[in-house]
Amino acid sequence: MVYQPLSTGMTYQLIPKATADGIPIHSMGYGRTSAANGRIFSHIFNYPANYWDGASHAVNHVLDLNDGNIEGMSITLLYHNSAYGKEPIRTLQELSKTYGYELTLLPVDHPGQEQKSHWLQIRREKPDYVLMWGWGVMNQVAIQEAANIRYPMKNFIGVWWSGSENDTLPAGEAAHGYKALAMHNTGTDFPVYDDLQTYVIDKGLAAGAGDQIGRVLYNRGFYAAMLAVEAAKTAQAIHGVAEIDAAMMRDGMEALVMDAEKMESLGMPNFGPSFAVSCENHGGPGLGAVQQWDAHNKTWTLITDFEPSDKDVVNALIAEDSAKYAAENNISERCN
Numbered sequence: 001m002v003y004q005p006l007s008t009g010m011t012y013q014l015i016p017k018a019t020a021d022g023i024p025i026h027s028m029g030y031g032r033t034s035a036a037n038g039r040i041f042s043h044i045f046n047y048p049a050n051y052w053d054g055a056s057h058a059v060n061h062v063l064d065l066n067d068g069n070i071e072g073m074s075i076t077l078l079y080h081n082s083a084y085g086k087e088p089i090r091t092l093q094e095l096s097k098t099y100g101y102e103l104t105l106l107p108v109d110h111p112g113q114e115q116k117s118h119w120l121q122i123r124r125e126k127p128d129y130v131l132m133w134g135w136g137v138m139n140q141v142a143i144q145e146a147a148n149i150r151y152p153m154k155n156f157i158g159v160w161w162s163g164s165e166n167d168t169l170p171a172g173e174a175a176h177g178y179k180a181l182a183m184h185n186t187g188t189d190f191p192v193y194d195d196l197q198t199y200v201i202d203k204g205l206a207a208g209a210g211d212q213i214g215r216v217l218y219n220r221g222f223y224a225a226m227l228a229v230e231a232a233k234t235a236q237a238i239h240g241v242a243e244i245d246a247a248m249m250r251d252g253m254e255a256l257v258m259d260a261e262k263m264e265s266l267g268m269p270n271f272g273p274s275f276a277v278s279c280e281n282h283g284g285p286g287l288g289a290v291q292q293w294d295a296h297n298k299t300w301t302l303i304t305d306f307e308p309s310d311k312d313v314v315n316a317l318i319a320e321d322s323a324k325y326a327a328e329n330n331i332s333e334r335c336n
Contacts, residue, residue: 001249002026002228008084011044016329019043024250026231028224029054029160029183033087034321036283038254039333041322045253045282047227048275049309051133051159052317053286054181055088056309058131058157059095061179061290064304071100076122078115078142079133081107088133088159094313101128112138119145132158139167147174154179157290163300164216168293176295179303181288184223184272186300188214192267216300223272230266231256254279273306279335286314 003018003025005011011031018025024043027035033052035044049057062070077092079085089105096103104127106118112134119142122130130151134142139162146156154177158167163180193214201210212218235244235252244252256277263269275284287306294301326333 001232001244001246002253004028004224004228005031008032008087009082012083015041015044021246022250023246024253026224026228026253028220028227030084033283034318034325036281037318037322038277038279038282039322039335040326040331041282042334043250045277047256047277047282047284048258048273049183049286049288050283050314051087052091052314053283053288053309054159055091055131056095056286056314057181057288057290057307058159059092059099059101060307060310061157061304062129063099070128072102073129074102074104074125074127076104076106076125076127076130077133078106078108078118078122078130080112080135080138081109084135084161085133088131090317091313092131094317095310098310098313108134108138108142110138111136113141115141115145119149119151122146122151123149129155129157132156132162134158134162134167140170143167143171143175143178146178147171153177154292157181160220160288163291163293165298165300166217168295169298171295173295175293178293180291180293180300182291182300182302183288184219185270185302186214186216186219186291190268190271192271195267219271226266226268227256227258230258230262253277254282283318286311 003023005014008030011027014025019042027046029049031046033050035041035046036050092103108115132142156178158180160181160183168175168178200206231252232249234255235248236242238251238255239248254277259274263271273287286309289302289306290304291300292303
């Protein structure tokens with residue numbers, strides 16, 4: 001009924017196929033950012049936030065740390081040299097015009113194990129902040145290399161795919177203070193995890209050893225599954241049937257409402273931001289937070305609330321890119 005590809009490159013390839021087949025895609029916080037425009041992308045959803053939101057969240061955090069003035073400062077983007085890694089570039093370039101910072105781009109070829117020259121350049125140029133759009137071993141290597149040159153971790157901010165325990169634990173104490181964006185909360189301090197303990201773990205029904213529960217990527221999968229279930233329930237209510245098909249699932253995703261009351265009823269208060277999906281907006285409000293790694297306690301903690309991105313910039317880029325896609329593929333706008 002719904003695909004969750006967990007790959008930006010794969011999502012790009014699946015967009016026309018899934019749309020033609022009438023099967024929705026939920027690319028939560030990844031994929032083609034302009035798919036947030038439901039007028040053009042009828043079957044693609046990327047709520048609750050996208051990469052362009054994420055780029056803005058990172059800049060907003062830097063602004064908050066500097067009393068709103070970063071004119072003349074330098075920001076380096078260290079990114080996976082792929083469609084995924086290139087996603088934030090346009091947004092960061094546009095925001096640099098607004099806030100007057102100097103942007104340097106450093107692509108890292110897959111898989112990302114060779115970064116000596118990149119971090120030598122960073123040591124030489126001493127950027128005020130380093131942002132990272134990395135994946136897999138690239139993240140681990142980058143954090144270790146940053147430690148090697150004594151780059152201040154509090155000024156090193158990864159996207160949400162560069163902010164899990166897999167990325168920080170290998171560097172040990174050296175990773176302390178590293179930051180990453182977040183589209184959901186951390187840990188297990190939510191009532192739903194008590195039920196998980198009672199009805200799954202204690203009954204021996206956990207997948208594997210159950211030792212990943214509460215970790216960042218476990219929580220993300222848990223969150224994505226919850227959103228799929230709630231969209232299915234919404235589809236059932238819309239169509240008045242229990243057995244829904246992919247077309248009905250798409251309708252449920254487009255009418256999904258995740259407010260504070262619903263999150264609390266699910267035993268997940270403040271687990272993720274409140275948002276609503278519509279025909280026009282498949283991406284939600286683009287709220288996001290910043291989390292920080294405590295190497296002493298081996299925990300991630302949100303250090304900000306879920307806050308908005310610069311929608312004037314992000315929405316303009318979404319409109320421009322989706323209009324180009326519509327023209328290239330002879331797609332007429334919907335939601336009229």
